[in-house]
Amino acid sequence: MPLRLLKFAFSDKYPEQRMFRAPDRLKPEYDVVIIGGGGHGLAAAYYLAKDHGITNVAVLEKGYVGGGGTGRNTAIVRSNYLTPEGARFYQTSIDLFRDLSRELKLNLFYSERGHFTLAHSPASLNTQRWRAEVNQHLGIDSKLVGPEFVKRMVPEIDLTCGGHQPPIHGALYHPPGAIARHDAVAWGYARGADRRGVEIHQRTGVTGIDVRDGAVEGVHTDQGFIKTRRVLSAVAGWTTQVTEMVGLRTPLVIHPLQALVTEPLKPWLNSIVVSASLHLYVSQSSRGELVAGASLDPYELISMRSTLDFAEGMSGHMMDLFPFLGDVKVLRQWAGLCDMTPDFSPIMGTTPVRGFYIDAGWGTWGFKATPVSGLTMAHTVAHDHDHELITAFNLSRFQSFDLVGEKGAASVGH
């Protein structure tokens, strides 16, 4: 047992510094207000302070840090995207993730596992071959592999799917595919921002935004009014409620996406396994739980309820791939809110409202972009100019018909 643990036994008060302070009231004015204390908002706050020296910043979080999409995703990080804009963007995120534990001085359990996208038919194999070719052209580590390779890397898999589903013909293999402890990413960024002077206000909901002559003047919260000229909205599934406050129209619609974990098992699954045909992605966390997610719920709903339909369907498909899981129990299930865009790319950057910046459209692909979105949005807010990595993702593309069709955005279900 490390000796430092003794401190906890013998001290009356919690002996370590908290991850971040809890300021008791808002200041009347901030240089920048960030709405949303999830990974994206906190990362933006961190890079604003670290890279741009802007520290008079408030992060407003209606609930608790990391309680939205940040704590509800399946923690997968990958970059095998299919547009030049997407591949470049998500690869930068992977590069940042690889060094992030050291930078934030917090173990994020970032673990490169290799990511398989299974093909259950010759047609699907052709699609995966095409994806591999496009990935390689874009400089992404990605290749087509046969069923023997899949079996060697995931010996527990039933390549025949028990005869209940079409058998596995091969897979797209993405070696850098990783999982990370998603809560820690939010906490690490929160601590880093807090140490540099950023204030994090939990339980502080935004109720309105003052816009005069097309420019932001302040933010109304349930804890009082704040004067500010720059507001960053980083609230993903809640974006439609914030954009309504400033009168911005967007293509965003909200769907729930459900996930579950099983009871913990001894480590057996080293890779991340995805099957588009079975609407399933699964990995094993460092705690031993199998973490599995599905595709979106089939209709729009702004609610984080979960359904038996999902648990039933997901469990059945997991057993198609791994029949021995029949006796393993589901420990918990939940849902997160996904703000979907029509082209499966995010909406990032400046907007027609001066001083209002948007980081949204994170649908089902937001967690893996946490570091790069924070980095690029901080730059965008600091310079009032879109960072070069995100110019293609500006909201204006839905006016200029210049979409970024990202067929690689979700592993399943588009």
Next chain:
Amino acid sequence: MIVDCGSQIGKYPCVSMDPLIDGGIIDDNYARGIPTTDSTQVKILTCPVNGPRPIQEFHFGGEVRDMPAPHDASDDQWAEYVFNRHGEPAVRREWWYHTPSGTWLIAERNNCTDEVLRTYLFDAEAEHG
């Protein structure tokens, strides 16, 4: 038959969007991922032709939108129609499709509580007449 489809359409104070804090107390159900509202979940949708049917028989078709005249619309109007949506909490009119019978219908639904207020068939005359 559409009589007064506008009366209940519009903004809705969305209870499920503020699930976490009520009087400063963290809702235990929220932390466990259990819905905090006792809302009427759509499990049964009433098809105007076939009566109440399980939700699995239906396909969601998105909100009802008015298409501007293609030849007269400006690029901005057309982009607005093609891309932009009302994704905020509201009671909206939505297209639904009853798959077994091939029936398109309109449902007035609260997109937060999942409560359906009414369903009816599209009536071009009442819509545009």
